[in-house]
Amino acid sequence: MNLSPGELTVKLKDVPVEYLLYIFSVSEDDVRRKISEYLRRWRYQRPEITGKDLIELGLKPGPVFGEILRSLQIAKIEKGLKNRDEELHFLREKYPELFARKKN
Numbered sequence: 568m569n570l571s572p573g574e575l576t577v578k579l580k581d582v583p584v585e586y587l588l589y590i591f592s593v594s595e596d597d598v599r600r601k602i603s604e605y606l607r608r609w610r611y612q613r614p615e616i617t618g619k620d621l622i623e624l625g626l627k628p629g630p631v632f633g634e635i636l637r638s639l640q641i642a643k644i645e646k647g648l649k650n651r652d653e654e655l656h657f658l659r660e661k662y663p664e665l666f667a668r669k670k671n
């Protein structure tokens with residue numbers, strides 16, 4: 568399993584726990600460790616920022632919202648973003664063009 572913890576979390580979010588437990592039971596140690604971490608920690612790490620917040624920041628709703636929120640969840644898991652301010656800082660660095668548009 569070569570996915571990062573954040574990418575794995577995004578991929579597994581809609582997989583029923585029963586399936587994950589089955590995969591856990593028949594897998595090698597590396598896969599078991601990642602599934603265990605997902606079930607114990609990663610799946611509960613959600614960004615504080617929501618689509619509503621993005622609208623309030625002046626962004627227009629659309630397909631890009633899903634990409635932004637997924638990248639934010641991955642960053643929260645992998646970079647350890649701890650609060651809304653750190654999430655906003657991450658978004659402004661990753662998507663400067665979206666925030667530049669807002670000023671115009």
